[in-house]
Amino acid sequence: MTVLGMDLGTHAGFIIAAYAAAIVVVAGLIVWVVADHAAQKRLLGELEKQGVTRRSQKQP
Amino acid sequence: MAVIDLANPTRFLALVQRVLPWLAALTLIAFVAGIVMAANAPDDYQQGATVKIMFLHVPAAWLAMLGWSVMSVAALGTLVWRHPLADVAGKAAAPIGAALTLLCLVTGSLWGRPMWGTYWVWDARLTSVLVLFIMYLGVIAIYWTAEDPGRGARAAAILTLVGAVNIPIIKFSVDWWNTLHQPASVMRLGGSAIDPSILYPLLVMAIAFTLLFVTLHLAAMRNEILRRRVRAMMMTRAQTLAGARA
Numbered sequence: 468m469t470v471l472g473m474d475l476g477t478h479a480g481f482i483i484a485a486y487a488a489a490i491v492v493v494a495g496l497i498v499w500v501v502a503d504h505a506a507q508k509r510l511l512g513e514l515e516k517q518g519v520t521r522r523s524q525k526q527p
Numbered sequence: 528m529a530v531i532d533l534a535n536p537t538r539f540l541a542l543v544q545r546v547l548p549w550l551a552a553l554t555l556i557a558f559v560a561g562i563v564m565a566a567n568a569p570d571d572y573q574q575g576a577t578v579k580i581m582f583l584h585v586p587a588a589w590l591a592m593l594g595w596s597v598m599s600v601a602a603l604g605t606l607v608w609r610h611p612l613a614d615v616a617g618k619a620a621a622p623i624g625a626a627l628t629l630l631c632l633v634t635g636s637l638w639g640r641p642m643w644g645t646y647w648v649w650d651a652r653l654t655s656v657l658v659l660f661i662m663y664l665g666v667i668a669i670y671w672t673a674e675d676p677g678r679g680a681r682a683a684a685i686l687t688l689v690g691a692v693n694i695p696i697i698k699f700s701v702d703w704w705n706t707l708h709q710p711a712s713v714m715r716l717g718g719s720a721i722d723p724s725i726l727y728p729l730l731v732m733a734i735a736f737t738l739l740f741v742t743l744h745l746a747a748m749r750n751e752i753l754r755r756r757v758r759a760m761m762m763t764r765a766q767t768l769a770g771a772r773a
Contacts, residue, residue, distance in 0.1 A: 473566055476576040478641040485580045485634045489587075492630045493739065496623060500746045507753035514760045519767075521759050 534612055536752045543749045550742040557735035564728035571725065580638040582729055585713070586736035587631035591659060592694050593740065594624025598666070599691040602684035612748075614680040615755070617687060618670050619747035623740060625663035632656060643707055651700035652708035655693055662690040676758075 468479035475482050561582070571578035598620045604613025635653070636646040647653065666683045673679020701710045712720040719726055 471566070474576065475579070476570070478575065478577045481637045481641050482576060482579050485583055485637045488633045488637070489583045489630060492626050496626050496739075496743055499622070500743055500750065503750045504746065504753070507750055507757060510757045511753060511760070514757065514764070517764070519760045519764045521756060521763065 534610060536612060536615075539612060540749055540752060543745050547742065547745060547749075550738060550745065554735060554738040554742050557731065557738050561728060561732035561735045564731055568725050568728045574642060577638060577641050578725060580634055581725075582732045584631060584634040584638055585729060586733040587627050587634060588656070589733060590736050590740050591624060591628035591631050591656065592697060593737070594620050594627060595659060595663070595687070595690065595694055597744070598624065598687045599694075602687040605680055605684040606688070611755075614684070615748050615751045616744070617666075617683060618680070619751050620744055621663055621666045621670065621683075623743050623747065625660065625667060627736075627740070628656065628660040628663055632660060639707075648707050650706040650708055651704040652697065652706050655697045655700050659690070659693055659697060662686065662693065666690075676755075 468475050468477075470479060470483065565579060565582040568579070568582075570576050598617045601613045601617035601620065604610050605617060632653075635656075639648075640646045666686055669679055669683040669686065673682065698711075700706060701708055713726070713729070721729065
């Protein structure tokens with residue numbers, strides 16, 4: 468089987484499946500990190516709007 | 528800035544903010560170069576085009592072991608110096624290491640079926656990597672289910688250090704036991720057994736995966752520090768509300 472100009476031979480299905488799995492895993496990790504960052508920033512923003520501070524931020 | 532200053536979470540966050548875009552760009556460039564080189568690499572004289580699976584499988588395997596090694600160093604930091612950033616590093620590395628170990632197992636199975644005639648065999652190399660994956664899940668479970676984060680971190684650190692025994696077992700399993708998995712062909716005494724036309728794309732892909740790991744790890748550490756700040760602020764708010772009611 469030829470894919471993107473490459474002759475992947477009789478085992479093309481296994482090669483394509485391996486690269487698809489890599490794309491899913493890498494994309495999943497990137498989405499997890501980006502979404503988690505957005506969620507934590509949103510929560511921090513909401514708490515700061517309510518006037519909540521960490522102990523280290525309090526005035527002496 | 529001294530290295531010790533980076534142990535301060537606020538300074539660490541400022542550093543991550545600066546280096547993360549550069550690391551992400553470097554990772555992308557390395558992956559593009561690696562994939563182009565892998566696509567143009569010749570077929571193996573025995574394995575044919577299935578050798579292209581190696582460009583994913585081997586880096587994923589290296590990073591699976593590197594991830595646990597990073598967690599082991601972090602575990603020492605948690606147990607010996609009790610530094611919160613060490614615990615952050617361990618917790619952030621676990622899901623990334625688990626995902627790359629899963630990728631190693633899946634790509635290995637997909638490579639094994641056409642080459643060995645089976646997706647799975649209970650030989651020492653495959654089984655020890657499966658044990659590594661299960662240990663990753665165990666550490667993640669401890670981190671996410673512990674009611675007291677401090678006790679959870681210490682328990683996860685102990686499991687991590689106990690599990691570190693598995694890393695040399697994975698590495699040398701193909702030498703110590705008779706396995707279906709082939710022996711080491713890149714990092715071995717006497718030099719690599721792989722032709723440069725296949726070795727160089729493999730090394731570039733390994734660099735790309737390593738950069739990906741570093742980038743994701745730093746980003747996940749940043750997220751974990753922010754999560755702890757959110758938790759601390761929620762605790763402060765809860766104490767304030769309880770004080771007002773009393």
